Amino acid sequence: MSLQEYLIDHICIDTRESLCESINEIGPYVSGLSIDNTITVKHLRRYANARIRLGCYHEFRIPKKSGGFRTITAPDGQLKHIMTTLAFILTYIYHPTPTAMAFVPCRSIVDNARMHVNHNYVFNIDLCDFFSSITADMIEYSLIRQGINSMVARDISTICCYPVSDGTHTRNILPQGAPTSPVLSNICAQTLDQRLTGLAQRFHLTYTRYADDITFSSDHNVYHDNGAFIQELRAIIAECHFVINTKKTRLQKRGSRQEVTGLTVNERPNVSRRYIKNLRAMIHHIELDEHPSCHAINVARGKLNFLRMVKGENDSTYIRLVIKLNLAVRGKHFASDTPTV
Numbered sequence: 001m002s003l004q005e006y007l008i009d010h011i012c013i014d015t016r017e018s019l020c021e022s023i024n025e026i027g028p029y030v031s032g033l034s035i036d037n038t039i040t041v042k043h044l045r046r047y048a049n050a051r052i053r054l055g056c057y058h059e060f061r062i063p064k065k066s067g068g069f070r071t072i073t074a075p076d077g078q079l080k081h082i083m084t085t086l087a088f089i090l091t092y093i094y095h096p097t098p099t100a101m102a103f104v105p106c107r108s109i110v111d112n113a114r115m116h117v118n119h120n121y122v123f124n125i126d127l128c129d130f131f132s133s134i135t136a137d138m139i140e141y142s143l144i145r146q147g148i149n150s151m152v153a154r155d156i157s158t159i160c161c162y163p164v165s166d167g168t169h170t171r172n173i174l175p176q177g178a179p180t181s182p183v184l185s186n187i188c189a190q191t192l193d194q195r196l197t198g199l200a201q202r203f204h205l206t207y208t209r210y211a212d213d214i215t216f217s218s219d220h221n222v223y224h225d226n227g228a229f230i231q232e233l234r235a236i237i238a239e240c241h242f243v244i245n246t247k248k249t250r251l252q253k254r255g256s257r258q259e260v261t262g263l264t265v266n267e268r269p270n271v272s273r274r275y276i277k278n279l280r281a282m283i284h285h286i287e288l289d290e291h292p293s294c295h296a297i298n299v300a301r302g303k304l305n306f307l308r309m310v311k312g313e314n315d316s317t318y319i320r321l322v323i324k325l326n327l328a329v330r331g332k333h334f335a336s337d338t339p340t341v
Contacts, residue, residue: 003029008092013152016041023085031084031179039082044155047079050163050170056080057162057175073162074177083160087179090156093146096186097193102211103182109261110310112210113269116217119206122258122265123216123223125233126248130212131181133242134188136161136172142188160184185211192240199236203229210261217265223251263310271310279303279321287328300325 007026013019020039027033047053056079061069075083096104101112116122127133136157143153160180161172174181174188193209200207205218222229237244252258257266264270282300286292304325307318 007088011089011092013089013093014149016044016151016155019152019155020044022089023082026088027081027085030088031081033078033081033085037078043078043082044159047082048155048158050172053079053159053161054163070176072177073175075175075179079159080179084179086156086160087183090180090183090187093148094183094187097190097197099193099197099208100186100189101208102213103186108309109210109263110269112208112215113260113263113265115206115208116215116258116260117265117268119217119258119265120219120254121217121221121223122252122260124248124250124252124260125214126245127212127214127237128243128245130242131174131176131185132164134174134185135241138188138241139174139184142184142190145190146187156180182211189240189242192237192242195236195240196233199229199232205229213261215260217260269310271307275303275307276317276321279307280324283321283325283328286325291333292329297325297329 007029010025011022013022020041020043023033023039027039033039047056056075056077057073058076059071059073061071064070074080091105096107101107101109101115139157139160140150140153143156144150148156158172160174160178162175162178164171164173174184189209196207196209196214199205200216203218203222204220205216205222208215216223224230234244254266257264257272259265259272262272264272279300282296282303286296286300289296304318304322307321308315311318
C-alpha cells in the first residue's frame with residue numbers, strides 16, 4: 001500500500017471528532033502539521049470566530065494577463081495546515097463531474113481544450129468573481145449533498161471562508177488563495193455543471209468548465225442573443241448564484257482563431273504563434289547574455305514544460321527549442337537573482 005492509499009484509507013469525517021482525528025493522522029504527511037500540535041474540536045470552534053480567522057490571512061496582488069491585478073487572500077500558520085489537510089480529504093471524497101476540468105487530478109487545460117477541437121462554433125463565457133461568489137451557506141449545502149454530516153459541513157464551510165464586511169453585514173466567502181478553495185469551488189459548482197450539461201445535451205452541444213471559464217462548442221449556431229439557448233443559460237447561471245461577465249463573452253467561428261483556456265482548438269490543442277515567438281525571443285536573450293539569471297532560465301524551462309504538455313515531447317518545435325536553450329546555457333555562469341521589492 002502506498003502512502004497516498006494509506007492516507008485515503010484513514011479519511012473519516014462522520015463527526016467533528018473523527019474529522020479532527022483525520023486531520024491529525026493525515027496532516028503531518030500532506031501539510032507539514034506538527035505531530036505534537038494536535039487539532040481538537042476546540043480548535044475548530046476557535047476558527048469559527050470571524051475575528052480569529054481574519055487575523056490568520058495576508059493579502060497580496062499578482063498581475064493579470066489581461067491587465068490589472070488579482071488580489072490573493074492566503075491563510076497562514078495553523079489554519080493553513082488545517083486547510084491544506086482538508087483540501088486533501090475533500091479531493092478524495094468529492095467525485096467531480098466529467099465536465100469539471102480545473103482542480104481535478106489528471107485533468108488539465110489541454111484536456112479541456114481537446115473537448116472543443118474542430119467545431120464550427122466555440123462559445124466562451126466567464127463568471128464574475130467566481131470564488132468570492134461562493135458563500136459559506138453554499139458550501140455547507142453542497143457538502144451535505146455530498147453526504148457529509150451537517151455539523152461537520154458547517155465547520156468546514158466556516159473554517160474555509162474569509163469574512164468580508166461592508167460595515168453593516170459580514171459575508172463569509174471563499175478566498176482566492178486558500179488551499180481548500182479550488183476543490184470547494186468545484187463542489188459548489190456541481191449543480192451548475194449538471195444543469196449546463198443537461199442544457200448542452202438538449203441543444204446538441206459540447207460543454208466544459210475550467211474554474212470560472214465556461215465553454216460550449218458545436219457545428220450549428222444556437223448562440224443568438226436572446227435566443228432559447230442563451231436565455232436558458234442565463235437563467236441557470238443566475239439560479240446557481242453566479243454572474244456572467246459580459247465583457248468576456250465571445251463567439252468564435254471556424255475560419256478565425258478559436259481559443260479555449262488560452263489554447264487554440266481549430267484543428268488540435270495548440271499554443272499560439274505568439275507563445276512560440278516569445279519563447280524563442282526569451283531563449284535568444286539568454287543566449288546573448290554572458291551571465292543570464294537563474295530566474296530567466298527557470299521561466300524559459302517552465303514555458304518549455306508547458307509546450308511539451310500541449311504538443312508532446314516528440315514535437316519538432318519543442319525539441320528544437322530544448323536544444324537551443326541547452327546550448328544557450330552551456331558553460332555559462334549564472335547571475336544571482338535580485339529579489340524584487
